[in-house]
Structures are given as structure tokens and as C-alpha cells.
Amino acid sequence: MNHTIDKNSPRLEHVAPPPPTSAGSVPARTDAGLTSKMWVEDLRAWFGATEVLKGVTLPIAEHRATAIIGPSGCGKSTLVRCLNRMHEVVRGARVTGRVFLDGVDVYRPEVNPVRLRQRVGMVFQKPNPFPAMSIRQNVLAGLRLQKSRADDEDALVESSLRQAALWDEVKDVLDRSGSHLSGGQQQRLCIARALAMKPDVLLMDEPCSALDPIATAKIEDLIHELRTRYTVAIVTHNMQQASRVADYTAFLYLGTLIEFGETRQLFTKPADPRTEAYITGRFG
Amino acid sequence: MIEKPYGTAAAVQHASPRDWPPDSRLNPGPERAFRAICALALVLPLLLLATLLGRALQEGWPRLSMEFITAYPSRVPANAGILPALVGSAFLMGLTAVMAIPLGVGAAIYLEEYAGSSRLTGLIEVSISNLAGVPSIIYGLLGLELFVRAMAFGRSLLAGAATLALLLLPMVILAAREALRTVPHSMREACFALGADRWQTVRRVVLPMSLPGILTGIILALARAIGETAPLITIGALTYVPFLPDSVHSPFTALPIQIFNWISRPQAGFRVNAAAGIIVLLAIMLLMNGAAIWLRVRFERKLSS
């Protein structure tokens, strides 16, 4: 039942084959023939002298949601922050290894991290709309930074907010600051802000952890819809959430990828005893 | 007879007979004494300030008039005015601001947003904090040597403004850094994640959010500079200037110097002039501080609405 990612798919032509399975690393399992939008290979990341990712190899399947789960401090945030090169923004942080986006290693010297981040959007744990900007300006913030103007900015604002399921709630207050919105609305505004850039991949780092259950349910529905149009990688410490929204799940423990597989399979028939221990709540 | 499921009230009271309520902390002596000391520390300086203000007002208020503000200095106390000093102070503040603000805010942005945390930047940070505490007369001596003599600005507005700018720089840098630090890290990350580079992040997100704090710091620093006398006297600002400055190379005088000059005169009439000058100076400083508060409140309201 285990398949490897189809390495011969056109999008992966530059991708080196995954390294041979060794003790502690697990072969990638996704549906045969599915395209990986991103491919992480032997990724190591440090804060100062502390190695927090110890060689992670992982596919991010196109038009699917991939959940990254694991106990706190295991490196989930660091992993997604390496995907859009946000890790290197932190002082003293360092990365080695490769991360392919559409077959191109984003850590190659000629790749401009600024351009990469336009294609790989990010939503953070704590909602962080810009308080000095109106809701409308928030949605257009990424575009403004590029000094480009959309042909129809009103349409872009509306479609982004609609995709983020926020339009009906804010359409009359677009010129007010985003900071008077509720936490859940602010988080959806941040999603709209990321979507307005028309990214290929959307990274979400525990997007619901600061939200109440109703707001969480709204955002989960949203992720479920967005994943078919974009490619989503979502960090969560909530296993029910992973099983609700994700097609694939990766279990990370102490900076090492313990297991990766189809979400249902990983939760019902985990291959590794540590995965089983984690999902049954015996640690973490 | 139904037995009570719990003991009698007396038994309950016996459970903790002595240590409830705990009365060991109820001794009000130290608490009251501390409050009294703090109140005294507040009232005493306020009283002193009120006395000073009261005396200046009492002596100077009758002298205040449009004529006093628009007249040139004179040997006759009743004819003397502060126009050259007022204009000199205004020019001085303008020039000082033009020099100190870009340098100070720029240095703060560099230290907060760009510089890593090396030993060198640590040394620079400590030096800036120390410089903010250096007596202003030292800056006067530096200005005299550097601007008046070495750079041959002479005893001009330019030399005075450059000296005051040096004096203000550490204050502006510290205030601006403080303001930049109030912008949460998550705002910078949000901006980076949208594909912004560092400068765009500073310009579009960090500066707008920290602007009220930076402006407040600048105004407060300028309000302090407008009262500075020692460094200007050290670089040799004139005390008798019967003309208005017409360029940055003009000799000049400033309000505190004019006041200082009048106070050192023997005639009683000049003492009255000094008191009136002090009222004008204090009014300007109050206005500047008021502007700082107004800016802060306005921006805070804008950010939260």
C-alpha cells in the first residue's frame, strides 16, 4: 500500500531521488503519480549552535493539504519557516539542505527570497494584521510592496476577502482599521492578505491556536476549500484538526520526521511506535 | 433525631482558632510611612517649581507685551525686547532638528533593524547611553573646538545648531530606538512573509507604527535643547545682538542666553526683563510638550479605531 512520490512527474524533473530509507527516516508515501508542489530534502536548521531540524525529507503534495504535527518544540514552525526562507530572517539562524518549489531549489543563490515569499504565502499563529492600515490596505499590502497595481483592486479585495470567508462581515467597514476585528476575523483577514498575492502555496503555522471553537471551525472549512486551489501546509498541535483538514500528515519529533503518510492511514495504522504513542496521547 | 452531617459551629471555629484572620500583615505603620515618603517626594519638587514659577510670573507678567516680544535689546531696560533672541532660538531649533532628526532616526533604524548583535554594536549602544548623560557644557567645548575652530564655522548659527544637534543625537537615538522596539516582531514577520525586503518593512510597517513615539521623543529633546545655555555660551554665542540672523553664518543669540545676560546685569529693570523672558521660554516649552502629548494621543486613537 505504500507508494513513493512519482519522481518522473514533469514538475519534479530537477529533483534528485529521495535518499534511500535508513533507520529513523521513513519513505514518503502518497498516492502514486501525485505531483509534489514542494519537496524538502535533508533539511537541517539551527538556532545558533542548536540543531532543531535534523535532516527532514518530505513532499508537499500539490492541491492538497499537508499537516505537520508533533509535540511543542519539535521544530514544526521551523520546518514551515524554512519553506519560504523565513527562518533565515532570525538572527543566528542557519539552514542546510534543499527545498524544491516546482523543481527549483529555493536555497540556490540566485533565488531571491523576496520573490519566493510572493509565491509561498504564510499565515502565522497569532493574527497579525497591520494596525496602521485599513482592512482594504491590509489586503492590498503585498501588492503595494511590489509597487504594482492590480487592474481592478476593488475586485481583488473582494475576491480575496470572499475566499477568506470574511467579505460579508467587513464589506461595509473596508476603510476602518483591521485591529477592531475579532481574533478570528483578524486571522481571516491575514489569510485574505496572503491570498491577494495569488500564491502557489499557503503555509499556516497553527492558524487556529489563538481562536475560539467557532472561529476555528470557520477557518478549517476554509482550509478545506482552499487546498484544492492552492497547496496548503498547515502546522497544528491539534490532531482532530489534522484529521479534519489534511490529506497527508507528517509527524515530527525532536527535529526528525518520524512518519509521513495519508492522514487516515497515519492516524489509524501508524507504522512507527512513536507516532502511535503521540496520537494516542501517551506523550506530548 | 437526625444527626447533623457536619460538626457544630463551635467545632468548625476550633479548626483554626488563632491564625485566622491572619493579622501579622495588618500592621499599618510601614505602609503608611512609605506612602508619606512617596507623597513628600512628589509634593516637594512641585512646591519648589510652583514657587519659582510664581515668582517669575509675579515679576515678569506686567512686563510682557507685544512690544517686549518685537523689540531689539537696549541699554534701557524698559525699551529692551527679545526679538533677536526669539528668532535666534527658532532658527537654532529648525537647524538643529534638520541635523539631528535624520541622523538620529537613521542611526536608531540601523541599530534596531539592520545591525547584528556583535561586540561592536554593543559598545556603540553603551556609548550612546553614556553620551546621553554627558553634561551639556562638554558638548559646548567639543562644538567650540570642532565647529567654531576646526571647521571654521565661527560663532555662527550653524556652529550653535551643530553643537545642539550633537547634544540631542543620543537622546533622539534612544527615544527612536525605544519607539521602534514597541513595534511587535510579528509585524515585521508579516511584512517579510508578503515578500517585502527590510527597507520596505521599515518604511511601510515599522516607521508608521512607531512614528508617534519617535515624534514625541524628538519634540521632548528639542524642548530640552531650547533651554540649553551652557553649550551656546561656551561656543561664544553673542549676548548683545541688535539684528536678526540673515543666514546660517550669522552671529546669533538665543532666549536662554538673553535671559542669562539680563540676570547678570545690576539694574533691577533687567531682572524684570529676565523674568518676562523666562515666562516666554517656559510657554514655548509647555507648547512643545503639549504638542508631543497631543501627537501621541492622536496617533494612538488612530491606531485603535
Ligand SMILES: Nc1ncnc2c1ncn2[C@@H]1O[C@H](COP(=O)(O)OP(=O)(O)O)[C@@H](O)[C@H]1O
Ligand atoms: N528564535 C529562536 N531562537 C532560539 N531557539 C529557538 C527559536 N525559536 C525556536 N527555537 C527552538 O527551536 C526548537 C523548535 O522550535 P519550533 O520550530 O518553534 O517548534 P514547534 O513549532 O514545533 O513548537 C525549540 O526547541 C525552540 O526552543
Ligand SMILES: [Mg+2]
Ligand atoms: Mg510553533
